[in-house]
Amino acid sequence: MVMIRKTIIFLLSYYLPGIVILVEFDVKKGNYSPNNLLLSGGKYWTDLIKQYNTLIEEMLQVLIYIVGERYVPGVGNVTKEEVTMREIIHLLCIEPMPHSAIAKNLPENENNETGLENVINKVATFKKPGVSGHGVYELKDESLKDFNMYFYHYSKTQHSKAEHMQKKRRKQENKDEALPPPPPPEFCPAFSKVVNLLNCDIMMYILRTIFERALDADSNLWTEGMLQMAFHILGLGLLEEKQQLQKAPEEEVTFDFYHKASRLGSSAMNAQNIQMLLEKLKGIPQLEGQKDMITWILQMFDTVKRLREKSSVSDYSRIALGPKRGPTITEKEVLTCILCQEEQEVKIENNAMVLSACVQKSTALTQNRGKPIELSGETVDPLFMDPDLAYGTYTGSCGHVMHAVCWQKYFEAVQLSSQQRIHVDLFDLESGEYLCPLCKSLCNTVIPIIPLQPQRINSENAEALAQLLTLAQWIQTVLARISGYNMKHAKGENPTIPVLFDQGMGDSTFEFHSILSFGIQPSIKYSNSIKEMVILFATTIYRIGLKVPPDETDPRIPMMTWSTCAFTLQAIENLLGDEGKPLFGALQNRQHNGLKALMQFAIAQKITCPQVLIQKHLIRLLSVILPNLKSEDTPCLLSIDLFHVLVGAVLAFPSLYWDDTVDLQPSSVSSSYNHLYLFHLITMAHMLQILLTI
Template identity: 55%
Template sequence: MVYNYGYGNKPPKYLVNPDLLFRYQGMEEVKRQLGRHIAVEPEWEAGFTLQIQLRHILAMFQDWSSSNDELLLLAFKECHSVLMQCNNQPFHREATDYYMCKHILHVRPYKVSQEPVSIHLPISRLLAGLYVLLCGKGIIDRLDNPESYDFTQLAELPLRCVVLAAQVSAEMWRRNGLSLVSQVYYYQDVKCRDEMYDKDVLMLQIAASKMDPNHFLMLILLRFELFEYFNGSCTSKDQDELRQWNRLTEEMLYLLIVVIGERYIPGVSQVTKEDVTVREVIHLLCIEPMAHSSLVKGLPENESHETGLESVITKVATFKKPGVSGHGLYEVKKERLMEFNPFFYHYSRSQHSKAEESQKKRKAQEGNDKALPPPLPPAFCPAFSNVVRLLCCDIIIHILRHVLQRAVEDRPVNWTEAMIQRALHLIGQALLEEKTQLEESTVEEVTFDFSLKARIIGSEHGKSVFLLLYKIKALPSLEAQKDMVKWVLQMFEIVKCLREKSSPTVPMSMETKPEESAQDKEKAERKRKAEAAKLHRQKIMAQMSAMQKNFIESNKMLYDNMPESGTQGEPVTSTVSCAMEQRDMCIAIGPQRGSTIDDREVLTCILCQEEQEVAAQAPAMVLTACVQRSTVLTQCRGKIPPFRADGPGTLYPLYMPPELTVGTHTGSCGHVMHATCWQKYFEAVQNTTRNRLHAELIIDLENGEYLCPLCKSLCNTVVPLIPLEPLTFNYENAEIIGQHLTLPRWIQILSARIKGLKSVTQDNEGSSGIGNTGLCGEGQPDFRSILSYGVQEPRKFSDSITEMLVVCATTVHRVGLKTAPNELCPRVPVMAWNTCAFTIQAIENILQEEDKPLFGSLQNRQLAGLKAIVQFSASQRLKSSQAVIQRHFTDMLGVLLPALSRKNTPSLLEVDCFHLLVGLVLSIPSLYQEEAVDLQPSAVSSAYNHLHIFHLVTMAHMLQVLLSSTDFPEVEAGEETEEARAAAEFHATVSQHTGRLIPDASSSSLAERVKKGIEPFLCCAALFFNCLTGVHPPEELFSTSVTSQGQMEALCSYLALPSNVFQLFQDHRDTVTPLLQRWCGSPAITKALKGKTQTVRYPRRRNRLIDLPEDYSALLNQASHFQCPKSTDDERKHPTLCLFCGAMLCSQSSCCLSQLDGEDVGACTAHAATCGAGVGMFLRIRECEIVLMASKTRGSTYPAPYLDDYGETDPHLGRGNPLHLCPERYRKLNQLWQQHCILEEIARSLEVVNVMFAFEWQML
């Protein structure tokens, strides 16, 4: 297409294939469709594909031609010759004379709306480019016979193309379909505009510089089909036709603004390519602050795919660093804002509106007026200097007067605000030009006389442009343009003064005095009205206040009785005293537990918007919830325990291993519905989803999934809202009972009860050991002794709450154990307790990671969900077999009381103490069940049950910490405290029982080590008992400013522990000594202490995503050395990094397929099943993107945490900029994982990205 000639070679006859351009000129003509809509969309992509291919070739050809003057002249002549041979657009009629304002234009008639027209004009545009190069080099005069060039004919085709775009914008070509809209879009788009739209504008500027300005404007009006409209010989009452005329007038005025004002073209004015890029960047940033990539997309590329942005960006903009979720933005410098042109010719309609709104908003914030005047343009080169004559010719004055007169007549159908805005801009351009010339030359030398002609009274109703502007200023319908009109009138005065060579200040003040006095009057009137309104409001408020006082005085009896009726018979003092007592007694468990405020909770259903009180006997209200398996807290990643839901002797889930290998997390978005509303909604979702292909990708109907109706979070169950049980606590009775119900007596009573229940149920398995160790003392209590310390009837729930308890428990059981739904399975209550414990541990982990206080920092949705889960777990036992729960309680208690243990009961080092605590607390009420009567412990009995269970579990956990510790912190030597002495005694006792297998340490470091180890357990226990009992915690737990020692003391106080936790072993020495001996004597513990088995260290390691290198090139280098372990070929692989454990995997490759549940899956899917319990977060290194996975069939991409110097990600490494790790973004990814929001993020992503065909995530 381009012959390969060097710059120094003799130029050939023509360098670009003329036959190709000849055939390309005028291809794919279109004709306006009338009557019916086009039946078949015509082909249009081929023409633009060719244009995109030719774009850089034509640009390089022009650069090459300009290297030699003779070559450039020859290229221009040949191009002109070929253009004259083109006859794609023949005129079908003879030339006609057209008259306007005493001027005559002799031209052939042609209407774009009726004749064929093409958008492809490569020869005309190449000619325009070559002409500018001739002007730039100053050799335009060397053309042979330059007067022979018919510039009216040269401008004809580009003008038609511009008019076509204007008519499409005016919706005159709606019946031609989408193909024409697409062509016009690409015609003005950044990919094509430099060799299409820009060159058409350039050709019009060339014609304007050579033609008579009146003739040029008459030609414009003719081709826009507005000639008769502005000549006054065309009237219409048709609304559509008037609307079209208005839109075409807007487009015509806009074209004049562009032809006159767009001078940033080398050769048209004295500017460089860098100046052009600077102006483009300024106008892009005037729309809004932009990222580097957005700026690059908005700028045209050269043949080397460069935009020139880097060389100019620092001159025009400042860079604002990115935040956590956003990207770095460039903001235009204030000193560059004066170059803003609201009618910049590369703006689309939407960009124009956004830029105008943005700049007006900025000006209002700065306290300035909202006028957006035209910027001062660079001067035209001599060859184009005649273009400015358009602004002072007779026709432009006529056009402006006609437009302004229409507005003054104030008939909305005859004008639009956009027309006036463009007319004002044109007037501003003219006045700026006149002002510039008057400042650079004497008045006698200046022939530009727009201001004089604008003051001349015209033929239409005797109004000049100047007087019409004053009338427009007073129009209420043009209030938005008032500031611009003021600026124009000021410019008129400045130009007038320049012509008179006098200062503008005095005449301006004299002329504007009436205007200012009118403004003052208007302001005074507004102020008077505001004062009157204020006085009126004050008078009304005073009257209302007096009426209220009179009503209260006359109804004293009613107001005296209000507290009784408002609190259902309880005096106000009782509530106040209760609140004071609660503050004084911030103790969650035991006989001194604080009071629970009985808040009446009224919630609104998000579906039906009806309010309802949450009550045990009321219809159920539910929280949306999502249950999922989790390995967030695991201490042995990749080792999910194998188990069978029906397998005999399976330890999990009854005993959660201390590694927390896999847990069941229940989260909620906190939105409330009636149970009946949710059921109807869920049924509707099922019915509609089955008919939608895409929805199947988002939600899994078989697993009961749905999206929250309000926030679209992924859910798979609901949690019933159950109010706190009303507290009737007798402190005097509790104190009396406490004298008898000591820890050893409590153990005796429990043992007797368990033994009796086993004998009743004819199940003597494991009962032979009861009472053989002396733990229960001499003489066993009676089977029913436990009932003597207080019983009550269990809570009664409505049928709908009972039903929702079953729904939630079944989902937790099904998801947690990956088994079929079975509400009768004995593990259902166990999984309810487990999800309660694990969810609390996950929340405590988040709070510690984010350095937030234990209370007061949870989001409302998290707090509401946590309370609901705890109350659900406590109430679920009422729907299960009490015998099953009794058996579970006995098995769990066997870990603490070896007398009750079975053969498969694990040792202390093999269980998680917090799961054990939750299970024991929530299952102990089952011991109070009698054969004929449903009973549960009274508030006092529950308080002692909770206290003794918690003390036992705490002591067991302290032993866990000591047995698993190998390193002890160094503590400054000082006076030995009571706590240190108690810790040393505890260590000595344990060391004796373990055969001196535990390491020695100082008493102070022992105390610190154990306290630090049990602190997470105590935090979880505080959250649990707070949600269970509702007792307000101490204020110290609401602040992070409290010292570690202060927080530990507050926790101990809230949980009824001595501040010296080692005091527990001394207070219960007689009871605990034999227990310690049995606990330490376990063979499993001996193995662990000898190093034969691994043990968990406390506090547990807090999991985070793996450490990534700061420079992304390090990851790329690591990936380049990656070799698939199962493949020997050199085929390119897709190395993918697991962010949970750091494993490098071979994704999307057949070599690493494996079997999972009988299906072939990719390496990432198989890895996620063991590493994240089905959830995965992977970094695809060569693509530089994160992949989130939630199951074998569901996943989504997520921006990588690596940013370039401009604060942007680079998906697929398309831009190739150096990338660096963003700690804030990586921290956000870590939170996404730890807060169990990956499933939610995937669902949101799939909903936004509407894909018709699912990606095969299982093959990743």
């Protein structure tokens, strides 16, 4: 054991120059660019690059051997028979062989025995000789899955031949040509820490550097062999994490290769994670031969991600809506500010962190290009969207993170710098525009990053409530709550609530407070810093969406918040549909983070205005789908987009739980029924729309 450990240390120290070269060429890119090297010394420098590339390839191969070759009793949990079987498998992956050739190539034990006779029939079948020639053993199909392209007993010639034969076989079977590493056995306890080489920061840096160089059209500091080995190491890391997650709960698995490989950096050097780099490599024509392997790796990323989610939800089904939905998965989120480079955990009680964002008017989804657009922001009622989606307010984000304080200082510095310059800026500072400090994309606001709150529905409570709260009963409960608000209005207690309820159609058996009996909880308390950023972003949406001066007291601010959420979701869904991509899982991490931040902001936006105002908007929304409610300005069902109604109703519904004396919100189980029944009503209304317009 000690000898093997010393050997590992020696090999790593021997190939340490490979790591140094990898870093050195990256840091001194200006001095050691390919063009400079060629101009400086011609063939000498070209040969030097080849030597460096060869050394890096050898270093990667040694790393593969150290973390992947575990078929040694005492190093990996394997038996001598399994070791012999693996040797036979890799010999027969080169070509079918006679018994004598296999025996000649197998290593012997201390008794000069190979163990061939005991295991050969488990992995191979004997093909009898024909008219001439010898009988040969051919590998069984079920043993092909154990093929390792970087088997450590292969010579270079054997490696090339085995790779060619396996790709040829897969092509003949109409399969992809990916040759991923087989799932490795576990290390013995004495060597269990070796796997940490896979997910250490240096390994991530090495992989990212190789992929970035492959994407650089002017770089020759990489080879396809180097890239293949990097893919192999990436596959080993994902397989290791997959196996650990399948054997133990997520909280017990400390191997976090997936997290590190998909983590975004904060500096320009590592602003893209390994997943994003793989997506770009997939589109390079020169790497067409590696496309299948890249696809396999990306699928493994998704597999490990699902395993982590599945481990988190354990017995819960992956249902998104209703009382049987799985719990909200929350993870500790530590982000790095791109301006000050300091890390901070995202919490509702901490100072705000924000994403660079751009809010803009859009006609991208309009169904009628010739339809005139109402541009007067003073008269527009944004609560209801036209079904033609003539125009909307879209919010996008490049996904780069800053402290709110750092962003404010940066924006002030940009304003000051602009005042001192004579030339005209390419962006409008008076409208709040600026360039993202990292990617230089045009922005005009920031989205506050608000963490997800953990939610878990008690199945027993949900089942008990299901017996009491049917759709009809839920509607009557909601109407009773609204009726109670109107009774307060009649007594003069709350003059801002309009009388929208038809008293003749309600059920007096349902009391005003009955909605609270199905589950309540205290409202979330946000830090003052987060509140300030929520107000700033909400005001920006209102100002740009309606083209009016900022006014934090305008009652249309929550309407515009709900509208931009709905329109942004519709725009993304249309884009993914046009590209033939799935609705879930196709977004890049930065797009997903921006969308998540927008949704969390919409939930928190209620703190920027009186709950009475949100109740008023909610009643108008519900009047479209509940005939018991009537309002003078309720639009025709055929003249509105119901998805906007759904988004607004879901986000505004917690206002029904508010009272003068206490600030409450529905519990997880109450929210699940509220969302489910709102979805049912909107779906029925949409079906009616379709029937009436056929």
